[in-house]
Structure formats: C-alpha cells, structure tokens
Amino acid sequence: MLRYTVKRLLQLAVALLGLSLLLFAWFKALPGGPENRMLPDNATDQQREALRQALGLDEPIWSQYGEFLSRMVHLDFGTSLSSGRPIGTELAERLPATIELSMWAIVIAVGIGIPLGYLAARRRGTWLDFGAVAGSLVGICIPVFFLAAMLKVVFAQELGWLPTTFRLSPGLTYTEITGLRVLDGLLTGEFDVVWDAARHLMLPAIALASIPLAVIVRITRASVLEVVGEDYVRTADAKGLKQTTIRGRHIMKNAMLPIVTVIGLLLGSLFAGAVLTESVFAFGGIGSFVYQATTERDYPALMGFILVIAVSYVVLNLIVDLSYGFLDPRVRVRK
Amino acid sequence: MRTSRTSPTRRAIGAAASAAIALGLIAACSSERGGEDLNETKPFIFGSPGDPASMDPVFASDGETFRVTRQVFDTLLDHDGTEIVPGLAETWEQNPEGTEWTFNLREGVTFHDGTELNAEAVCQNFDRWHNFTGGYQSPNYTYYYSSFFGGFAENDPEMGIEAESIYAGCEADGLTATISLTEYTANFPGAFTMATTGIVSPASLEQITDDEVVTADDPLPQYTQEAGVLAGTGPYELTEWDHGAQSVTLERYDDFWGETANVKTLIFNTISDENARRQALEAGDIQGYDLVAPADVQPLLDAGFQVPERDVFNILYMAYQQQTAPLDDHDVRAALSHAIDRQRIVDSVLPPGGEVASQFIPPTIDGWSEEVTTYDYDPELATQMLADAGQEDLSIEVCYPTDVTRPYMPAPKDIFDIIAADLEAVGVTVEATPISWVDYIPATRSGDCPMYLLGWTGDFTDAYNFLGTWFSTETTEWGFDEPEIFDGLAAAAAEPDPEVRTQMWADLNVTIMDQLPGLPISSSPPSIAFAANVEPMEVSPLTQEDFSELSFASE
Numbered sequence: 051m052l053r054y055t056v057k058r059l060l061q062l063a064v065a066l067l068g069l070s071l072l073l074f075a076w077f078k079a080l081p082g083g084p085e086n087r088m089l090p091d092n093a094t095d096q097q098r099e100a101l102r103q104a105l106g107l108d109e110p111i112w113s114q115y116g117e118f119l120s121r122m123v124h125l126d127f128g129t130s131l132s133s134g135r136p137i138g139t140e141l142a143e144r145l146p147a148t149i150e151l152s153m154w155a156i157v158i159a160v161g162i163g164i165p166l167g168y169l170a171a172r173r174r175g176t177w178l179d180f181g182a183v184a185g186s187l188v189g190i191c192i193p194v195f196f197l198a199a200m201l202k203v204v205f206a207q208e209l210g211w212l213p214t215t216f217r218l219s220p221g222l223t224y225t226e227i228t229g230l231r232v233l234d235g236l237l238t239g240e241f242d243v244v245w246d247a248a249r250h251l252m253l254p255a256i257a258l259a260s261i262p263l264a265v266i267v268r269i270t271r272a273s274v275l276e277v278v279g280e281d282y283v284r285t286a287d288a289k290g291l292k293q294t295t296i297r298g299r300h301i302m303k304n305a306m307l308p309i310v311t312v313i314g315l316l317l318g319s320l321f322a323g324a325v326l327t328e329s330v331f332a333f334g335g336i337g338s339f340v341y342q343a344t345t346e347r348d349y350p351a352l353m354g355f356i357l358v359i360a361v362s363y364v365v366l367n368l369i370v371d372l373s374y375g376f377l378d379p380r381v382r383v384r385k
Numbered sequence: 386m387r388t389s390r391t392s393p394t395r396r397a398i399g400a401a402a403s404a405a406i407a408l409g410l411i412a413a414c415s416s417e418r419g420g421e422d423l424n425e426t427k428p429f430i431f432g433s434p435g436d437p438a439s440m441d442p443v444f445a446s447d448g449e450t451f452r453v454t455r456q457v458f459d460t461l462l463d464h465d466g467t468e469i470v471p472g473l474a475e476t477w478e479q480n481p482e483g484t485e486w487t488f489n490l491r492e493g494v495t496f497h498d499g500t501e502l503n504a505e506a507v508c509q510n511f512d513r514w515h516n517f518t519g520g521y522q523s524p525n526y527t528y529y530y531s532s533f534f535g536g537f538a539e540n541d542p543e544m545g546i547e548a549e550s551i552y553a554g555c556e557a558d559g560l561t562a563t564i565s566l567t568e569y570t571a572n573f574p575g576a577f578t579m580a581t582t583g584i585v586s587p588a589s590l591e592q593i594t595d596d597e598v599v600t601a602d603d604p605l606p607q608y609t610q611e612a613g614v615l616a617g618t619g620p621y622e623l624t625e626w627d628h629g630a631q632s633v634t635l636e637r638y639d640d641f642w643g644e645t646a647n648v649k650t651l652i653f654n655t656i657s658d659e660n661a662r663r664q665a666l667e668a669g670d671i672q673g674y675d676l677v678a679p680a681d682v683q684p685l686l687d688a689g690f691q692v693p694e695r696d697v698f699n700i701l702y703m704a705y706q707q708q709t710a711p712l713d714d715h716d717v718r719a720a721l722s723h724a725i726d727r728q729r730i731v732d733s734v735l736p737p738g739g740e741v742a743s744q745f746i747p748p749t750i751d752g753w754s755e756e757v758t759t760y761d762y763d764p765e766l767a768t769q770m771l772a773d774a775g776q777e778d779l780s781i782e783v784c785y786p787t788d789v790t791r792p793y794m795p796a797p798k799d800i801f802d803i804i805a806a807d808l809e810a811v812g813v814t815v816e817a818t819p820i821s822w823v824d825y826i827p828a829t830r831s832g833d834c835p836m837y838l839l840g841w842t843g844d845f846t847d848a849y850n851f852l853g854t855w856f857s858t859e860t861t862e863w864g865f866d867e868p869e870i871f872d873g874l875a876a877a878a879a880e881p882d883p884e885v886r887t888q889m890w891a892d893l894n895v896t897i898m899d900q901l902p903g904l905p906i907s908s909s910p911p912s913i914a915f916a917a918n919v920e921p922m923e924v925s926p927l928t929q930e931d932f933s934e935l936s937f938a939s940e
Contacts (some may be wrong), residue, residue, distance in 0.1 A: 086826045088525045091791070092841050092854035095830060097524050097532070100545025104523040104601030134438055134526065134605040135628075143629040199660065206668040215665040220632055220652040221428040231630065288709075314696055332656035332665070336632045342435075342657065345788065345821050350602075 055368070060117050062364045068123070069360055070353065073149035077349045084131045087346040103111065105131070118353070127354035132346045137354040140339060145358075146229025146380060147217055147335030148328070152320040153230075154255035160313065167270025168302070182267050189264030195251065198257045198330040205253060215332040217250050254331040258323050264314040265348055269312045273305040280304070306377050314370030318363040423937035428634075428650035429919070431932070432662045432674030436631055436655050439609040440623055442583045443514055446528040448928060451580035452675075453633050453653055456932050457497075458583025461488050461507065461562075462574055464927055466696065467749040467846045469578055473502065473618065474562075477577075483569030484553075484882025485530035486577070490560040494642040496586035497616035504557035506587045511555045511564060513590060514582075521811035522546055523601035529844075533576040544601065569881040571853065575845030582931075586616035620933035631655035636931075646933035659790075663914075665692065669832040672919050673845075673935075675928070677912035679795045691915040693801035694738040696926035697747045697908035699793035700851060701840035703783075703804065708864035709835035711776055715901060720770035721836075722760035722904045724811040725804055731907050734799045739909035744894045745851055747908040749926055751883075751897035752848040752890025757898035767811045784834035789822035792911035793840035800838060800906070832861035838906075843927065848890035849878050856897065863902045870896055 063189030085101040102108050121128055127137035170182035206214040217231060218224060224243050227234045232251070235243035268291070277283065278301060286296045321336070336355065343351035421705035435449040442454040463472035471477070494502035514530050515538050521527060522537050522544040531537070535548040553565035566573070574580060594615055597606045601727045608614035612623040612634075620643065621635035632654040654671065656662045662674040663681050667688070671707040677685065682692050705712040705721070712718060727741045740748075771777060785801040786794075794800065798819070805815040820828050829837045845848045857874050859866045873896060877889035898905075911928060915921045915935075922934035 082822070083827075085525075086823050089528055091826065093524070093528065093532075093841070095860075096545075096547075097528065101524040101601070102521070103545040104525070104543060106602065129602050129604040131525070131602075132438075133436065134444070135610060136604045140628070146631060154432055172466045199664070206670075207664065213665075213670045214564070214668045215432075215656055216632075216654060217402050217630055219670075220430045220630075220654050221634070221650060264626065329658050330661055331656065332631070332654070332661050334629055334655075338631075338657060345822075 055372070058364075058371070064358060065364065066357060070118070070357065071115070071322050073353055073356060074118060075111075077347075077352070078111050078114070080347070084349060085346040087348075088131060113344070122357075127357075128350040130343070131348045131349065132342060137351050140351065141336060141354060141358055142176065143229075144334065144336045144339050147333060148321065148324050148337060148357040150230045151251065151258060151324060151328070151333060151335060152233070152317070154251050154325075155258035155320055156262065156313070156317060158255055158259040159266050161314070163263045163266030164270050167267040168274050168297075168305075170267065170304035171271045171274035174275065179271075182271065189260045189267075192260060193331055194257055194260065194326050197260055198253070198327065201253045201257060202264045212249055212252050214253070215330050217334055218246050219250075222246055238259055254327050254333055257330070258320060258327045261323065262313075262320065264313060265316060266309065269309055270305065273308045274301060277301050277305045303377065307374065310370055310373055310377065314367050317366045318359070321362070404793070409923075411503065417783040420698070421939065423939075424648045425523045426649075427937060428652045429648045429673070429932070429935065429937070430652045430654055432651045432656040432665055432671040434659075434662070434674075434676045435657060436628075436654070437626075438603055440607075440626065441585070441609040441615055442690060442816060443530060444526045444605055444609060445581060449655075452928070452930075453623075454583055454617075455580045455619070455929060456621040456635055456651065457619045458580070458585060458615075458624050460580065460583050461577040461617050464578055464846065464925065464929055467926055468811075469574060469846055472578070473507075474577075477574070479574070481881065484566045484575065485709065486564045486573065486639050486764055488562045488564070488565070488577075490561065491642055494618050495640055496588070496618050497622040497638055498586050498588050500586045500588045500616070502584070502618055504560055504562035507553035507562040507584055508557045508564075509587045509590060510582075510584050511552070512910035513595065515550065515552045517595065519596075520544070520598035520600045520603045521595060523598075526598065526605065529576075529579055529581040532607045533570075533572045533579075533582075540801060549658070564576045569879055570878070571847050571849030571878040571886065575850060576846050578845050583617060583619075586618075589615045618642065620644075621651055623781075635932075641725075641933075644933070647850070647936035648932075651932055666914060666916060669916070671916075672937075673911045673913065675911065675916040675920070676790075676792070677736070677914045678684070678790075679734065679909075679912070681914075682736050682912050685914050689917045691917065691919070691921055692737075692912050693915070693921055693924045695910035695913065695924045695928070696749050697738065697740060697910050698749055698926035699840055699842040699908055700742055700745055700747060701746065701793045701800070701838065701906045702742070702903045703906055704829070704834075704837050704863060705837060705901070706835050706837075706862070706864045707902070708832055709781075711774065711779070712781075712835060713865075714774055714776075716774045717776055717779070718901045718904075719778075720758060720767045720774065720811075721813070722901065723763045723770065724767035724813070725807045725904060725906075726762045727904075727906050728762065729807075730800055730803050731909070733803070734796050735907055735909040736795065736912045738912075739907055742905035744893065744898050744907050745855065745903075745905050746848045746890070747843070747851075749850050750843070750846055750851070752894065754891040754894040756891075757895050759898075760901070760902075760904065764807070764811050767782060771811060771813070777812060779812070780816065781808075782816040782818050782835045783808075784818040784820055784825070784828065786825040786838070787819045788850055789825075791840060793844050793909060794838060795905075795909070797838055804838075807831065830860075831866055846926070848887075848894075852890065852893065852897070853878055856902070865900070865902055868901055872898060 086099045130137050130140055166182050170179040173179055202214045205212045225238045227237055231247035232244050283300050286300045324337035326341050328335045329341045340355045433449050437450040438445045439455045442458055460472045461474045463470050475491045476489045478487050517537050519541055522541050534550050534552045536546050536550040540546045551567045553567045556563045612625050620641045622638045624636045625634040631654055635651040637649045659678050665671045685692055688841045705718045707713045709826040730924055731741055743759050746753055771878045785797045808815050828834055841854055856870050873893045877886055918938050920938050922930050
C-alpha cells in the first residue's frame with residue numbers, strides 16, 4: 051500500500067511538471083497580454099510597454115518559465131496581476147468557501163442520489179424509476195446559470211426564504227477558525243452564523259449539486275440493477291437473510307465500486323462547476339477568483355489555480371483508489 | 386461513538402434554529418422603525434461590480450478602488466457634477482504660468498487617527514509619491530501619478546518610465562501648501578481632484594517604509610490590503626476588508642469636517658455578475674448597485690426601484706484608420722458617417738439619458754463646441770457621396786470587442802449590428818471582426834482594424850483628458866498626420882489660463898470634426914440603482930458618488 055501511494059505521488063509530480071509546461075506555453079501563445087487589462091483604456095503605448103518591461107513579459111519565454119519553476123519549488127505562486135496580492139494568500143483565503151460549497155453539494159448529491167438510484171433500481175419500471183431517470187436527464191442538461199436564476203426567482207425573490215448572494219449577510223459578526231462558516235459557527239457557538247451561512251449555502255449548493263446528483267442517480271441505478279441480478283444476491287435471498295443485510299452487505303457494498311469512482315471524478319469537476327456557480331451567487335470562493343483571472347489574463351493566478359486543482363484532483367482520486375481496497379478485498383490481495 | 390455524538394449536535398441545531406427565530410423577530414421589529422433608526426442600526430450594502438485593489442489610493446487606477454477610497458481619503462479639490470470645487474482646500478489659485486498651485490486648506494480638519502491636517506501633511510504626501518523607487522514606479526501601481534507628473538525623483542530604468550518628472554516640490558506654511566511644477570499641462574488642476582491623490586495622515590505614513598515593492602511583480606505591501614494603518618479625513622473610516630467575503634466595511638467618522646454621514650455602516654460587497662447584482666437588489670440582499678445593464682433599467686423602475694440618471698461623461702466613437710484605403714479619403718469618411726443612424730443606437734441600445742455625440746468630448750465639458758460639422762444621418766446623401774468617390778462597391782472590415790461591456794459601450798455587438806446594417810443599406814459590404822477585449826486594444830492600437838468601436842470615460846473635467854488621449858501625435862490607431870490638430874492640442878494642453886484654454890479646445894473640436902478621424906457616436910450614463918427605501922445621494926457623471934449623503938428613508 052505504501053509503495054503504491056509513493057508511486058502515485060511520483061506520478062503526480064511528473065504530471066504537474068508536464069501540465070505546468072503545457073499551460074505556460076499555451077498562455078504565452080495567446081495574443082494580448084495582461085497589461086491591457088491592468089491599465090486604463092487610454093494608457094499610452096509607451097505606458098503599456100513600460101509595464102510589460104517591468105513585469106518581465108518581454109523576456110524570452112524559457113527564462114520566464116525557469117523563473118516560474120524556481121518560484122514553484124519554493125511554493126511561491128507569485129503575485130496576482132489583477133489584485134497585486136500574493137496568489138498563495140488569495141487562494142488560501144478563497145479555498146475554504148469553495149471547499150464548503152463543494153462539500154454541501156456532494157452531500158446533497160450523494161445523500162439524495164444514492165438512495166434515489168437504489169430505489170429506482172429496486173422498483174424498476176415504476177413511476178419512481180421513470181421519474182428518477184427523467185429527472186436525472188434534466189439535471190444533466192440544465193445549464194447551471196439557468197438553474198441558478200430559477201432558484202433565485204423562486205426561493206429568493208418570490209418566496210423570500212433565501213438570499214441570492216454572498217456567504218454571510220454582510221455586517222454579521224463572525225469568528226474565523228477553519229474558514230468553513232457553518233463549522234466555525236458550531237465551534238464558536240455563534241449559532242446565528244451557522245443559520246445564516248447555511249441559508250446562504252442552500253441555493254448555490256443545490257445548483258452545484260444538480261449535475262453530480264443526476265450522474266450519481268444514474269450510476270447507482272445501473273450498478274444496483276447489475277448486482278441485483280447476481281447469483282449471490284439470489285442465494286442470500288434464498289437463505290432467508292434479512293432484507294437489510296442483503297441490501298447493505300450484498301447489494302450496496304458490491305454496487306459501490308463504480309459509484310465511488312464516479313464520485314471521485316465528480317469531486318474534481320465540482321471545482322470547475324464552482325467557477326460558474328460562485329460567480330452567479332457572488333459566493334467569493336476560488337471560482338469567482340478564477341473567473342476574474344481568466345477575463346484579465348492574470349496568468350500567474352490561473353497557473354496557481356490550475357496547479358492547486360490538479361493536485362487536489364489527483365489526491366482525491368488517490369483516496370478513491372485506496373478506498374477500493376476497503377470496498378473490494380480482491381483489490382487488497384492483488385497489491 | 387458516533388451515536389453518542391449526534392445528540393449534542395442535534396441540540397446545537399435546535400439551539401441554532403431557535404436563536405435564528407429570535408433574531409428574525411428582532412430584525413422584523415427593527416425594520417418597522419423609522420429611517421433615522423435604520424441609519425444607525427442597518428448597514429447599507431452596495432453591490433460593487435469588482436474588488437478594490439488597494440486601500441492606499443495612490444496604487445490604484447480602477448474605479449472600484451476609488452469608489453471606496455473616496456469615502457475615506459479627501460482630495461485637495463473635488464468635483465460637483467463636472468465642476469471643480471473645493472475639497473480639503475477651501476480656496477486655491479494658480480500663477481499665470483500654471484506652475485505654482487497654492488492651496489488654502491480648511492481649518493479644523495482632523496484625520497481619523499486624530500492628527501490635524503496642515504500644509505505639512507499635504508506636502509508629505511506629494512513628496513512621498515515623488516520619491517517612490519523600484520516597483521512602486523511600475524505603471525500597474527502608480528499609473529496615474531506618473532501620467533500626471535511624468536516620472537519620479539529618480540526614474541528606475543527597470544520600470545520603463547523615461548519622461549522627466551514635472552514635480553518641483555511642495556512648500557508648506559501653516560495651512561497653505563504650494564505645489565510647484567516645472568511646466569504646465571492641462572492635467573492640472575484635474576489631477577488634484579483624482580482619488581489617487583487622496584491625502585493620507587502623516588502619522589500613518591510614519592508607519593510605512595515604501596521599500597517593500599522592489600520589482601513590478603512584488604505584491605503590494607500588506608497595509609494596502611487591510612484596515613488599520615492608513616487614516617484619511619473623509620466622512621467614513623475603513624474598519625474591515627474581508628478578502629474572502631470580498632467586502633469592505635466603512636464606519637462613519639464622527640469628527641468629519643463637513644456634514645457627517647447619515648448611514649453609520651457602509652459595506653461594499655463585490656458581485657461581479659451583472660444579473661446577480663440585479664437579483665440581489667430585487668431580493669433585498671443589497672440596497673444599491675452600479676453598472677445596471679441598460680435593458681434592466683426600465684424593469685427596475687417599473688418594480689419600484691430607483692435608477693437616478695447620471696449626466697454623461699464619456700464618448701463612444703467609431704474610428705477610421707486612415708492608413709487603410711479608401712478611409713484616407715475625407716469624402717468616404719463623411720459618406721460613411723452620414724450612413725450611420727446614431728439616434729437609433731442611442732434609442733435602442735443605450736440606457737435612458739444617453740445622447741448622440743457630435744464631437745470627441747461630452748457636452749458636460751468646457752470647450753464643447755456648437756459649431757462642429759455634424760454629419761447627420763442621411764443614407765441617400767451617403768450613397769451619393771460614395772458613388773461620387775467611386776466607392777459604390779466598398780468592402781470594409783469593422784472590429785468590435787466581444788466579451789466586455791464598458792460604461793461608454795454597453796452591448797458592443799448590438800451597436801455593431803446597427804452600424805453594419807446601416808452601412809449595408811448604403812451598399813457597403815461589412816466584414817465583421819469580433820475580437821476579445823484583451824486583444825482588442827493591441828489590435829486597434831497597431832492599426833489592424835480599419836474601422837473599430839472604442840471610447841473613453843473621463844477622469845476629470847478638462848477636454849485634455851479626452852482629446853489628449855487620442856490626438857496628441859501621429860499614431861497607428863488613427864493613422865493620420867495633421868499638424869494642425871497635433872500642434873493645436875499641444876498648445877491648448879500647455880495653456881494655463883482656463884478661459885483661453887476652453888476657447889482653444891472649442892476651436893480644436895471644430896478642426897477635428899472637419900478632419901473626421903472617426904465618428905463620435907454617443908455619450909451614455911452608466912446606470913446606478915437603489916432600493917425603494919433609500920434616499921440616494923446625488924449621482925455624479927464621473928461616478929464619484931459621495932455615500933455620506935445617502936440615507937434610509939423613514940417609512
């Protein structure tokens with residue numbers, strides 16, 4: 051297991067190096083530089099050139115890449131061109147928001163998706179099955195910004211139950227510990243923060259959960275259907291085992307493997323989904339930061355973001371792979 | 386283990402729910418009180434389109450920073466509408482050459498840290514900026530300072546600034562500060578109104594060393610990113626900048642020299658998405674926001690929201706790049722100008738308050754001339770003129786930006802579509818060239834676009850801030866060489882007498898519109914919206930709203 055983990059981490063290092071090279075080359079190949087967004091529209095060509103020179107954008111690409119690598123080795127992401135702040139700080143400040151949002155989204159997606167997929171499979175052909183399949187199709191197809199707008203119109207504007215923007219009501223006193231606001235509120239006993247943060251999370255989390263939820267329903271349904279048809283389930287049934295035992299030990303545990311794999315992949319894509327969701331809900335996480343960095347050609351910020359995402363994606367999938375060993379003894383034996 | 390944990394959690398959730406209900410009741414009670422109570426208890430939340438960059442205004446060049454810092458740091462002079470009025474200086478005068486600017490400061494002004502304002506404090510600020518070194522000189526940090534004053538005490542060769550500084554020192558005598566320049570430019574007195582020259586407390590400056598930014602890609606010093614170090618004299622003081630929540634909180638400064646602010650707590654919270662800003666206002670999450678999409682103005686008004694109209698202070702134009710044949714032919718440029726129905730653009734794309742532009746400055750600025758040639762919409766004349774010029778089958782490339790809206794140019798594609806349709810109607814074949822914004826400026830600057838849409842929103846009230854941007858010398862973006870215009874502009878820019886200068890600008894506007902380097906299309910006010918229960922401040926054409934004026938309305 052240890053050797054396997056080390057091997058995977060080494061693969062990660064190589065993958066990151068390749069990725070950074072690719073990204074660097076790609077960014078530099080794009081026409082138009084960040085100086086055009088950093089200066090007012092009427093800045094003179096001389097002022098733009100001065101800025102390119104000051105930022106080292108006029109140096110050869112290889113020397114720029116070398117400088118970038120040496121900074122990375124020192125875990126220095128550099129300075130954001132649009133905000134003038136260290137990118138490490140920017141990411142650290144905004145990451146908790148995205149993690150909190152993604153966690154809620156995945157909890158919603160898993161919490162509803164797996165039971166719903168299971169029920170759809172067990173009651174195949176009923177209205178419930180049909181509803182779940184059709185609903186998940188809609189969930190996959192519906193654009194997040196459209197869903198977000200609909201949610202806002204219904205729950206915020208018409209019913210007035212939930213806010214449309216921000217992570218907390220502005221002006222609310224809040225003590226930061228982990229940056230996950232619901233958790234912090236529980237830890238410090240600021241229950242108004244817990245309630246307020248939860249209310250603010252509701253709509254963006256639902257919007258972000260829509261696609262993963264739909265995928266999980268479908269995968270669970272398909273996986274359960276396959277397992278239910280297996281001989282060992284029939285045998286267990288014939289032995290007269292309790293339904294809960296059959297469901298837990300024989301069906302779900304075996305059906306979980308593909309579901310866990312998909313959840314691992316979905317976790318990564320949640321970060322990408324968060325870019326849009328956070329912008330639409332002004333949620334102040336990493337997503338809205340990247341959105342801004344993209345429009346402003348803030349290369350260092352984008353590089354930092356993509357590398358962080360790449361690392362977390364690989365680590366998440368490593369955890370998923372390791373969890374196979376727990377779910378499926380055959381995998382364990384092979385290692 | 387797991388089960389034993391659930392019950393406290395459940396209890397906690399129960400407690401949270403009851404606490405929330407109690408809070409809700411309190412909130413419900415307070416909302417029934419009058420406006421004055423609300424001013425004290427309820428924060429005013431404004432949805433800003435973007436994050437500010439620095440709480441030290443000298444390092445910023447963006448409107449979102451200035452929106453916040455204007456409330457905190459006063460400038461020597463100020464704008465009322467488009468007129469320059471006293472700020473920290475109660476009166477001011479210039480010598481005839483425009484090289485000596487004397488400011489008589491208000492008495493009894495204190496900074497938020499208790500320090501008294503005097504001329505010494507003003508000079509310390511100007512001297513500090515003049516003596517910036519290293520990365521502090523980079524245009525991404527001190528763009529405006531170097532634009533106004535040319536350069537620094539010692540220009541750092543790494544920062545690419547070559548011009549010599551025109552700052553020749555500041556003399557302090559009690560409450561009288563005299564700033565000297567080696568030569569006059571029409572950036573003055575405008576520069577003294579710019580938020581970037583906001584005056585910071587000398588006691589704050591003592592805590593700063595100005596040696597942290599060595600290269601242009603060093604980050605700004607930490608103090609520019611938080612509350613607590615810099616004190617100004619404005620109606621609000623900065624109390625918190627929460628980067629994660631993208632919000633800046635200001636509290637009323639009770640010893641403000643003017644009328645103290647109505648609302649005690651003011652919060653600027655970033656909502657970058659245009660629709661999200663509108664929805665947040667509609668849902669009551671915020672009480673106001675800026676840059677309302679033109680299409681949203683009427684629905685907001687119908688729903689009872691307030692959208693006060695700003696005066697116009699920008700110009701959208703379509704440039705004719707004269708190195709591209711046949712745009713070097715004046716008759717062709719005139720024909721194309723007659724072909725375009727600018728009123729339709731104003732009526733169908735721009736927000737209420739927009740108007741057709743007749744020249745390259747908005748009518749709110751001194752030097753706007755009634756005598757310019759106007760090139761009214763006349764498609765028949767346009768067809769005829771094109772025929773006379775032998776250009777019946779003219780085919781031309783027109784560029785527009787794709788992924789951006791600017792205050793002077795909401796919905797570039799819609800504007801382009803109208804222009805293209807009008808040009809096609811007089812027999813011109815239009816090649817549409819959409820370009821993303823970051824590439825757009827370089828493309829238009831280098832002369833790659835024969836015709837293109839662009840514009841400018843003014844920083845301060847002088848025609849130089851508009852005309853000087855475009856016509857001071859021969860450039861590839863316009864592609865014409867007209868010494869009469871260049872020399873006229875240089876002369877006006879160096880004329881220290883405001884009245885003489887105004888006349889020179891007016892004459893120059895006539896000359897420019899005869900030459901017709903481009904067609905000025907429109908001026909349009911960026912819209913700002915407020916909730917129904919707010920009494921908004923007076924809105925400013927320069928988007929320099931004073932938030933201390935606004936209040937919650939009593940119900």
